Amino acid sequence: xxxxxDTERLIELVRLHAQALLRMPWVQALLVVGIGLFAHGYIVLxxxxxxxxxxxxxxxxxxxxxxxxxxxxxxxxxxxxHRLFVALAALSGGAIGMGGVWFLxxxxxxxQALFGAVxxxxxxxxxxxxxxxxxxxxxxxxxxxxxxxxxxxxxxxxQAWGIAALTLLYCTVLILVAADGERLLLRSIVIRHERxxxxxxxxxxxxxxxxxxxxxxxxxxxxxxxxxAASHDLRQPLHALSVYSAVxxxxxxxxxxxxxxxxxxxxxxxxxxxxxxxxxxxRLSAGNYVPEREPFAVDRVLREVSSExxxxxxxxxxxxxxxxxxxRVVGDAVAVGRITRNLIDNAIKYTEAGGVRVTLRQxxxxxxxxxAAIDVTDTGKGIPESEHARIxxxxxxxxxxxxxxxxxxxxxxxxxxxxxxxIGAGISLDSKPGAGTRITVSLRAPVVxxxxxxxxxxxxxxxxxxxxxxxxxxxxxxxxxxxxALCRAWGMxxxxxxxxxxxxxxxxxxxxxxxxxxxxxxxEGAHGAQLAERMQSRFGAFxxxxxxxxxxxxxxxxxxxxxxxxxxxxxxxxxxxxxxxxAVSRDAVLPAAAGSLPRIxxxx
Amino acid sequence: MxxxxxxxxxxxxxxxxxxxxxxxxxxxxxxxxxxxxxRARITEHPDIDLCLxxxxxxxxxxxxxxxxxxxxxxxxxxxxxxxxxxVATIRxxxxxxxxxFIPKSAAPxxxxxxxxxxxxxxxxxxxxxxxALDARPPRASLTARQLQVLQALSRGLPTKLxxxxxxxxxxTVKEYIGAVLETLGARNRTEAVIIASRLGIGALGAQxxx
Numbered sequence: 058x059x060x061x062x063d064t065e066r067l068i069e070l071v072r073l074h075a076q077a078l079l080r081m082p083w084v085q086a087l088l089v090v091g092i093g094l095f096a097h098g099y100i101v102l103x104x105x106x107x108x109x110x111x112x113x114x115x116x117x118x119x120x121x122x123x124x125x126x127x128x129x130x131x132x133x134x135x136x137x138x139h140r141l142f143v144a145l146a147a148l149s150g151g152a153i154g155m156g157g158v159w160f161l162x163x164x165x166x167x168x169q170a171l172f173g174a175v176x177x178x179x180x181x182x183x184x185x186x187x188x189x190x191x192x193x194x195x196x197x198x199x200x201x202x203x204x205x206x207x208x209x210x211x212x213x214x215x216q217a218w219g220i221a222a223l224t225l226l227y228c229t230v231l232i233l234v235a236a237d238g239e240r241l242l243l244r245s246i247v248i249r250h251e252r253x254x255x256x257x258x259x260x261x262x263x264x265x266x267x268x269x270x271x272x273x274x275x276x277x278x279x280x281x282x283x284x285x286a287a288s289h290d291l292r293q294p295l296h297a298l299s300v301y302s303a304v305x306x307x308x309x310x311x312x313x314x315x316x317x318x319x320x321x322x323x324x325x326x327x328x329x330x331x332x333x334x335x336x337x338x339x340r341l342s343a344g345n346y347v348p349e350r351e352p353f354a355v356d357r358v359l360r361e362v363s364s365e366x367x368x369x370x371x372x373x374x375x376x377x378x379x380x381x382x383x384x385r386v387v388g389d390a391v392a393v394g395r396i397t398r399n400l401i402d403n404a405i406k407y408t409e410a411g412g413v414r415v416t417l418r419q420x421x422x423x424x425x426x427x428x429a430a431i432d433v434t435d436t437g438k439g440i441p442e443s444e445h446a447r448i449x450x451x452x453x454x455x456x457x458x459x460x461x462x463x464x465x466x467x468x469x470x471x472x473x474x475x476x477x478x479x480i481g482a483g484i485s486l487d488s489k490p491g492a493g494t495r496i497t498v499s500l501r502a503p504v505v506x507x508x509x510x511x512x513x514x515x516x517x518x519x520x521x522x523x524x525x526x527x528x529x530x531x532x533x534x535x536x537x538x539x540x541x542a543l544c545r546a547w548g549m550x551x552x553x554x555x556x557x558x559x560x561x562x563x564x565x566x567x568x569x570x571x572x573x574x575x576x577x578x579x580x581e582g583a584h585g586a587q588l589a590e591r592m593q594s595r596f597g598a599f600x601x602x603x604x605x606x607x608x609x610x611x612x613x614x615x616x617x618x619x620x621x622x623x624x625x626x627x628x629x630x631x632x633x634x635x636x637x638x639x640a641v642s643r644d645a646v647l648p649a650a651a652g653s654l655p656r657i658x659x660x661x
Numbered sequence: 662m663x664x665x666x667x668x669x670x671x672x673x674x675x676x677x678x679x680x681x682x683x684x685x686x687x688x689x690x691x692x693x694x695x696x697x698x699x700r701a702r703i704t705e706h707p708d709i710d711l712c713l714x715x716x717x718x719x720x721x722x723x724x725x726x727x728x729x730x731x732x733x734x735x736x737x738x739x740x741x742x743x744x745x746x747x748v749a750t751i752r753x754x755x756x757x758x759x760x761x762f763i764p765k766s767a768a769p770x771x772x773x774x775x776x777x778x779x780x781x782x783x784x785x786x787x788x789x790x791x792x793a794l795d796a797r798p799p800r801a802s803l804t805a806r807q808l809q810v811l812q813a814l815s816r817g818l819p820t821k822l823x824x825x826x827x828x829x830x831x832x833t834v835k836e837y838i839g840a841v842l843e844t845l846g847a848r849n850r851t852e853a854v855i856i857a858s859r860l861g862i863g864a865l866g867a868q869x870x871x
Contacts, residue, residue, distance in 0.1 A: 289744070297670065299766075303769035313683065320676065324672055
């Protein structure tokens with residue numbers, strides 16, 4: 058800081074000195090003329106002229122150097138320029154002082170004293186010209202006063218010591234004055250810095266206030282927009298409901314009633330979705346949401362979320378593929394699940410043919426850390442460049458002129474964006490009309506390798522399910538499909554059967570599985586436990602899990618007698634996983650000992 | 662009677678269609694979700710009598726949509742069915758050539774009643790519009806011919822078309838219009854329509870009754 062200040066002071070000093078030097082040829086010329094006027098009677102004109110031309114020339118040289126320095130402006134090297142000016146000051150002072158050496162002996166006593174006085178007065182003016190540089194002033198004054206002082210001593214030997222002492226004293230005083238000036242200059246620079254800093258601080262504060270104001274205005278505008286859109290979108294279904302209510306009041310026919318109930322159902326659903334979406338959004342916006350920071354397996358979350366959509370995708374004739382690099386990060390598993398769910402939901406909604414792909418990959422950050430990134434890619438119609446900025450806005454829907462509520466309410470991506478902001482994830486969009494869409498969520502959470510024990514155990518269980526063959530037997534199609542999706546998500550090979558007959562065909566075709574998950578009550582009086590026993594007696598040992606929705610104690614007791622592990626519906630994915638893991642890892646000869654698993658007999 | 666429903670909200674349209682069908686079995690509905698579709702329907706069905714029109718369509722919003730429908734088919738009586746219910750907007754709609762205005766926010770029984778009026782070829786305006794105009798009772802009763810002219814005027818027909826419809830010369834029609842406005846104490850067509858709605862006048866139109 059000190060060195061910087063010194064440099065700055067030197068730059069300032071060189072600049073001011075150079076400006077003063079520009080005037081010096083004129084000053085020097087006046088001085089020459091003045092001295093010429095009083096000395097021309099004693100000194101030959103040509104001597105005076107030589108001295109005058111010489112000193113004015115030196116000042117012209119100095120002025121030239123000053124002009125060059127000023128033109129260089131800030132690019133100047135202040136130390137070099139200062140040295141140059143010191144040298145030039147010595148030259149200038151010397152040239153003037155040599156006049157004293159030359160003229161003093163030719164002058165009578167009185168003009169001699171006057172000339173001396175003039176010579177001694179010049180360095181005093183030099184204090185101003187030197188702009189308080191001690192060095193410039195010292196060079197100027199000493200080189201000007203020394204020669205005439207020596208000459209004076211020669212001319213008046215009796216006063217020699219006195220003159221030398223006075224000259225030195227005079228120069229010292231001048232230099233001290235200059236040093237004071239230098240300090241003053243330094244201080245003025247410090248003050249200027251202070252002022253600049255204050256102004257800068259003020260400007261920064263102003264900018265911050267402006268930014269905060271702009272942000273507040275923008276958020277107010279956004280709120281107003283959301284409110285306007287929400288009130289429009291909430292009112293529309295209400296208006297429609299009012300019409301249906303009028304239809305009902307007007308005594309409609311049976312067929313109209315059916316249509317009304319269907320439409321009203323749709324309206325109510327969409328109203329519900331809209332309200333839920335709005336409430337979610339407001340909860341996320343209100344700043345109450347505190348993101349979790351727990352280690353979790355991103356691939357597992359994505360696999361489970363994807364499996365929820367297998368059915369929806371299949372119904373629309375779309376493929377839903379996953380390509381997941383096993384990755385664990387510290388972050389918010391629920392938020393990541395929600396983000397992915399909304400993205401997949403959206404992708405399926407806007408894709409008519411082809412499919413959706415969910416990819417989990419690791420990318421390198423700038424400092425080389427591995428970070429997790431999720432891509433959701435679809436083969437839908439794509440989004441024109443001009444709409445890219447808007448698709449994350451609330452209530453924005455691409456090409457949904459009828460605001461067909463089956464296509465959602467336009468809040469999904471707004472929620473995604475809000476969640477991404479909350480968990481510090483980045484979101485980017487790559488889409489062109491006709492070329493599909495890819496939305497990438499960069500979690501910006503470093504990949505962790507040290508997995509807490511519980512997760513490691515879960516990972517072990519997951520690994521042990523990989524490639525296991527499971528038969529799912531249930532007479533309800535929805536249950537078969539969701540179990541199939543779930544087991545597939547855990548890496549198992551899945552076959553399904555809906556009845557005893559089709560189960561026998563399955564065994565005949567593929568042999569026994571590693572595990573059979575069977576409903577206790579199949580249609581047409583078939584009994585899951587009995588079927589399992591029959592299959593085991595014919596095809597050898599395999600693990601069996603029995604699932605039941607029965608809650609009556611008789612049925613449960615009956616099932617308990619069957620030696621197999623019994624699970625009570627509803628069963629969460631996590632519990633099912635644990636049960637499957639325990640069942641298939643048990644090497645003991647089956648049937649399994651009842652009770653080795655936590656029994657789920659409490660309907661929840 | 663053929664009615665064109667123009668609204669970008671499919672479920673609202675479908676509800677409206679059912680309500681019209683329950684009110685009057687003779688009504689046939691054609692539907693359009695946008696102005697472009699509306700133009701196509703008008704070309705396909707030259708016999709459309711009535712158009713129930715929402716002001717806020719997806720890409721076109723505001724009073725302009727009335728003008729666009731009137732331009733495509735001047736004979737169609739336009740009834741605005743809108744979520745907006747400010748008096749100023751309603752008057753502007755009538756200025757733009759609409760015959761009636763039904764606010765979507767109306768209570769179910771009000772909606773039914775409004776549609777009954779409209780199907781009967783009468784002018785319907787929300788009460789607050791009619792009361793906003795300080796309408797005096799007509800100075801004299803209108804003649805049958807004058808009622809026909811008022812009816813045509815309400816439907817937003819230009820003088821030339823009124824003349825053609827009633828087989829009169831344009832000058833005669835202008836005289837009739839002047840007489841009608843004077844009798845009703847109305848300064849212009851908009852006020853005449855508002856007063857007509859208040860007095861329940863306009864049901865005589867031959868075309869609009871099913």
